[in-house]
Amino acid sequence: MDFSFSEEQDELRATLRSFFARYSTENDVRRIAESGEGYDPDVWRRLGGDLGLQGLAVPEELGGSGFGYAELGVVFEEMGRALLCAPYFATVALAAETLLRCGDEQAAKDYLPGICAGGTVATLALTEEGGAWTEAGVQLAASARNGGWTLAGAKTYVPDGHLADLLLVAARTERGVSLFAVDGAARGLERTALPTLDQTRGQARLEFFNTPARLIGEEGGAWPGIERALATAAILLAAEQVGGAAAALDTAVEYAKVREQYGRPIGSYQGIKHLCADLLTELESARSAAYGGLWVLDAHDEAEVRTAAALAKVYCSEMFTQVASGSVQIHGAIGFTWEHPAHLYFKRAKSSEVFLGTPAHHRSLLAAELGI
Template sequence: MVTGTSTAEREQLRASVRRFLADRSPSAAVRRWMESDEGHDPAVWRQMVDQLGLAGLAIPEEYGGSGGGPVELGIVLEEMGRGLVPSPFFATVALAGQALAASGDDAAKARWLPAIADGSLTATVALAEETGSWRPEDVAAAATPADDGWRLSGTKMFVIDGHSADLLLVVARAGDGPGLFAVEGASAGVNRTRLDALDPTRRLGRVELDGAEALRVGGATPFVRTVLDLAVVALAAEQVGAAQACLNAAVEYAKVRVQFDRPVGSFQAIKHRCADLLLEVEAARSASYHASSVSAGESAERPVAAALAAAYCSAVLTRAAKENIQIHGGIGYTWEHDAHLYLRRAKSSELLFGAPSEHRARLADLVGI
């Protein structure tokens, strides 16, 4: 599928992805995949690549992609968030693909972007360490110059698909500050393990580096900050989709659950909960759309928009997931119901790339409060 820039083309993209996921990634399938060894369905991932062209969505046309950007990427992630779809898409396309495309490193883009676009390469970005901090300035992993490039040493935690990705883009500290370094996942000096995660629909890994060979990608600290901004904007889009799914589920249940001979949705307390949640989800969607729009270029507003979207969308998804469980009552707490999966996603993604409080603090710094 070739993406465009018009509203009609973007809505066509949304409709196509929604139909595909409704058919190939229903709740029952998600539950099967989250318990499998792979964590996703390779056949469905292949169809996403071949039939919809999603792997190349945000990759320039000269590298085999369709030339889209954060806006088109946000549309797909919103739809994936609605269904908690387990897939290499987020790590490979939203994280690594965007990082490479924004790097300005022509050699790195030519080497890896075509393989990402055709689905033959999975990739991810590794930033956080055992301290749990996602701030580039807190990175302790070391990058040492070597005859053949660089050597990396250190431990990375909470790496999305870190235990299985073919390519790792690792944030490590060099002489000029934190930078991004490409490491082949199967190379010597790389030890990877899967972590037990709260969210079973998203796999996280631990990556230990002991003199692993690496190639530098892009510049120093400002570029790493750009990579993180693009990541939180992508995550915000996914969170909006999941929050919308929670709202939809709560409203539908309120229509059919009868108490005292009336649907519970007719009670004022439930109406107010749903109405308040609708306002919050729509506000989150606006924040996400704005962040995606300004991230499509080199706007100086991107850091502010990214911090705002990260803080607000995380909070809204958590509230939506909790309200969904509350409105469902006892059944919402059971393993058989999907409500708990959305709460798990909410609490897990709330801490990815920094907690909401950290993004609020950064936002305050950026606007001079």
Template sequence: MRLTEEHQELRAAVRALLVRHPGETAWRPLTRQIGVAGLAVPEEYGGAGCGALEVHVVMEELGRTPAPVPFLGSAVLTTQALLAAGDAELLPGLAEGSAVGALAWAEGGSWEPDAVRAAARRGPDGWRLTGVKEHVLDGADADVLIVAARAEAGISLFEVAVDAAGLGRERLVPMDTSRPQARIVLDGVAARLIGTEGNGDRVLRQVRDLGCVALAAEQVGAAERCLELTVSYAQERVQFGRPIGSFQAVKHRLADAYVQVEAARSAALGAAFAAAEGAPELPRYAAVAKSACSEAFSAVAGEMVQLHGGIGITWEHDAHRYFKRAHGDGQLFGAPARHRERLAEELGLLV
């Protein structure tokens, strides 16, 4: 499993751009200069026609910052939901980056498709949706809103106009403020069916796997950066007349963190290759990657705070940003324990 020279060039371009355009200012140049919004969109819909490996590279670099851009929610979740549903009408705008998409999916703190309770009713004037959605990435500012709801034929996907009557979008304040979330309230909101009625369960399961694969790459990039910053600090910080990195106890902890980062990298890259090849075992790879990378990032971010000492818990240092991102990412799309359970189900170990 090796990335190509083209992948490394993409990595270098994204990294250099994020240095020039830190924070929220990065999204416009990322879309206009590199075309990340349409990276995984087929060329006939205005995208680059790339796949999971290119998404992996971009997500790794975004994790190193961590950049508050809507790539995961719009270019991964929303785009992949539309592709899986077979509805291309909204793809050109998303691919261009002129529109940001949001997929309203989770309910009751659960990302399981079976947990969807929002109701879709078809009447003489078309579809109407009623329900509440939680943890909607970029949901308060999205230009395109896709909602999963339960129709007579099963879970289905719908497009809802962001200014529709009966739609409420509440901006939330999560622990990780660099990943905006919203609560979406639907009260008889008019909607357009995406794809075919009843296709939502299959689409959401596929999107969850691809979302986990992309998120795992971000977690690896962030954990790697945490380790780099901590090693650098351990070489500079002096206690008892010597750099703290020269103490055996600190060396052991940094070595353990390095092993965790590299093991997570293998899991994330394996899942990205499985996604790129359309492997039927993708759900297994995605579950492994989400579980392993979530726990590795949390552990390494925790070590970053600990080994930085007092400065590691100050607002001025970036350690708290990575620690909060690690906590949020660990719960996004389901906690590690849930994905280990998913893996056991896939392997037939649960009865």
């Protein structure tokens, strides 16, 4: 496999890094995270209007640009480096992917152009009280009523659920798990932002009181499409984790070069050298896992997608936590302070470790795929 990037993809990376260096500085991240607003509307409009990122990998006939997952992976990797505070993952990796996999062409035509243009913030509401990203975990009830559908129950830990204009909700009917679209301003919907360890990525609890909803796809047939969308999202999250880990390690290495103890930079001591080398080895191995997943997505190798996704999610989740923790260790006492950015990456690492399912959950999925 050749995981090298083309000249155009390298140019995309350079453009994004320059953009985020201007619009997602540490001060920007702290301001948005502490305000609870979730994102900067002006930056969100620029992501869609100036860069066209919301529709990057969506087919042109649905309002997107028709690029591949390698390009989308570059976007998530650079967003991970910058700790961008925006509902991009929820909108693109979860909602847009679910619409592309739901088997409902009309719904895709109705909703994806708005997402691609940057006018619609969307998310997937799947998890409930148990927090499981599984078919069995879907218990929210959907009922047919007066030629339409209503939802009753609750979802929680919904990424950017308090911000979304469009909610794609997994619910259970007599025929099984089904997918529904709910307007963010629908009657009978109550949304509450949740306190989170990682303030850079919002979560919400959604309560439905006979809330009107639109059935997407076939009743009872939603889970295969949702499961496939989650596999794609896991690979994109792995790319984001690689970006965050790379930024944390770069910061630690630069600090080791300039921080002196006993008249020498701490990076000259064997213990710090070995730690940096070990963290770099883990990072590059995880990068291969994430890039391998992107390659599988672009190769349309459906037989390997779930295997690649589980592998990437496990390795990159554990690697990011290890690197972020190592970065704090290298920085010493200052790395534990609120004023230093090391804790921002550590919190993102811990939250993304369990996001979309824990490493243990994905190990079980990997074992099932491999038949062991």
